[in-house]
Amino acid sequence: MTTVARSVKMTVHEARQRLQHERNSRLTQLSAIEDGAALADGDLATAQTAAIRRVLTEITAAEDRLTDGTYGTCQGCSTRIPVERLEILPYVSYCVSCQQRAT
DSSP states (O other): OOOOOOOSSOOHHHHHHHHHHHHHHHHHHHHHHHHTTTTSOHHHHHHHHHHHHHHHHHHHHHHHHHHHTOTTBOTTTOOBOOHHHHHHOTTOOSOHHHHHHHO
């Protein structure tokens, strides 16, 4: 069996694609919540909408970091955020350690 080593970096193009996919997913979720708002629990719909809007803000901030060259660098300790973490949550701005300290 042949194993292919994973890249330790994500290209800007790959990062933009992942961020766009995340944005599209969140916009679809937001649309579904808004379309079903009359049928849904008001407090739940409000909480879900707020959470999705927060992620959309984080996605925009990640796109700004791509532009200014700081994407993938932890804003807490300035170390590289592992590519595996960015593949799962491409909009994160902290490594796991700093994220845990912040919450």
